[in-house]
Amino acid sequence: MSTPLRIAVVGSGIGVEHIKGFQELPELFEVKALCDVNLERAAPVAEKYGIGKLARSLDEVCRLPEIDVIDLCTPPAFHFAQIDSAVKAGKHVICEKPLVGSLAAVDSVARLAEGTDRRIMPIFQYRFGHGLQKLKYLIEQNLTGEAFVFNVDVAWWRDGEYYRNPWRGKRATELGGALLSQAIHAVDMVLYILGPAKSVFGRASTRVNMIEVEDCVAMALEMRDGSLGTISVTLGSLAEISRHRFTFRNLTAESNTEPYANSCDPWAFSFNARGNEKQVKDALEQFTPAPERYAGQFSRFYQALRDETDLPVTIADARAALEIVAATYHSSERNEPVTLPIGPGHPKYETL
Numbered sequence: 001m002s003t004p005l006r007i008a009v010v011g012s013g014i015g016v017e018h019i020k021g022f023q024e025l026p027e028l029f030e031v032k033a034l035c036d037v038n039l040e041r042a043a044p045v046a047e048k049y050g051i052g053k054l055a056r057s058l059d060e061v062c063r064l065p066e067i068d069v070i071d072l073c074t075p076p077a078f079h080f081a082q083i084d085s086a087v088k089a090g091k092h093v094i095c096e097k098p099l100v101g102s103l104a105a106v107d108s109v110a111r112l113a114e115g116t117d118r119r120i121m122p123i124f125q126y127r128f129g130h131g132l133q134k135l136k137y138l139i140e141q142n143l144t145g146e147a148f149v150f151n152v153d154v155a156w157w158r159d160g161e162y163y164r165n166p167w168r169g170k171r172a173t174e175l176g177g178a179l180l181s182q183a184i185h186a187v188d189m190v191l192y193i194l195g196p197a198k199s200v201f202g203r204a205s206t207r208v209n210m211i212e213v214e215d216c217v218a219m220a221l222e223m224r225d226g227s228l229g230t231i232s233v234t235l236g237s238l239a240e241i242s243r244h245r246f247t248f249r250n251l252t253a254e255s256n257t258e259p260y261a262n263s264c265d266p267w268a269f270s271f272n273a274r275g276n277e278k279q280v281k282d283a284l285e286q287f288t289p290a291p292e293r294y295a296g297q298f299s300r301f302y303q304a305l306r307d308e309t310d311l312p313v314t315i316a317d318a319r320a321a322l323e324i325v326a327a328t329y330h331s332s333e334r335n336e337p338v339t340l341p342i343g344p345g346h347p348k349y350e351t352l
């Protein structure tokens, strides 16, 4: 494995945040190339971040022998074909959410990964915020007891200007709406803490903008561990917040409400009456913070390649989140609860 790993970022929208994340870790990564069909957009980005090579097509990037990792930051409908091309060119792949737009496609990506020594990592960078990581640590230290209930709010604001970007708001190109595109991070945070879901009942509707996909969602979930929770999502909240609240037997954990940083500090941990306060506080003092957000996911990606261990976010993780999306859409359309898992033969397996 070359050190630093040599990266080509494809797409110069959110791709800029990826470049910044890699450049926070110069001993681990070097961004060698930026690719975008829109060179007018990409050129000033390449100049600003000192990226030597500009490319107009993924094929061109795939042919560059000096690239180890292709990082896909393109609109969702391109992801599957681009992952396939990059892996076939012998590159490791990082890919923005949503990884792909159906459970059938995510299973195809998993088969692609099984047939190669190249690694494919979906992005879920919210996982690595220090607040959420502290809760994960307390669970690993057996300090929380069993989970009872969780409550999640994703209340964001998107207006007509946002939907002027032509791939957004359309089923064929965005692949889904607020749940798939925005709240999927919040769903992943729940799965990361509590493990797999058992059943979902949901309602999705389009109430805020004149778009094809949903922008308001309400869901009730039962997790395999028996805990119950709700997630509500809107893209019509002028006052933006995100919030996760988990109630365990021995503590409650509540995130801050910064809409795009609620997995980061500060989180409030409150204790039970039986006096576990000292244990929890002692454990939190032992917590060792690692990088957060994109740099957090990228540094763990580097370690996983170096040590040949599991990736910090796996294709199975992307599947689990996508399965909740598929189940919610199905539940909303049929007015019935959906039991997981969703596999071949289910009406929501091939398309969302």
Ligand SMILES: NC(=O)c1ccc[n+]([C@@H]2O[C@H](COP(=O)([O-])OP(=O)(O)OC[C@H]3O[C@@H](n4cnc5c(N)ncnc54)[C@H](O)[C@@H]3O)[C@@H](O)[C@H]2O)c1
Residues within 6 Å of the ligand: 010, 011, 012, 013, 014, 015, 035, 036, 037, 038, 041, 056, 057, 058, 073, 074, 075, 076, 078, 096, 097, 098, 123, 125, 165, 181
């Ligand atoms: N993880 C997060 O927090 C987060 C945040 C925003 C967006 N995203 C995801 O990132 C992806 C991109 O979103 P965005 O907001 O940057 O979109 P965007 O439209 O702003 O940028 C996408 C860029 O990709 C380029 N592009 C399109 N097709 C291409 C192709 N075939 N080859 C090369 N370049 C191509 C476009 O010219 C554009 O510059 C989406 O999947 C989106 O859901 C994730």
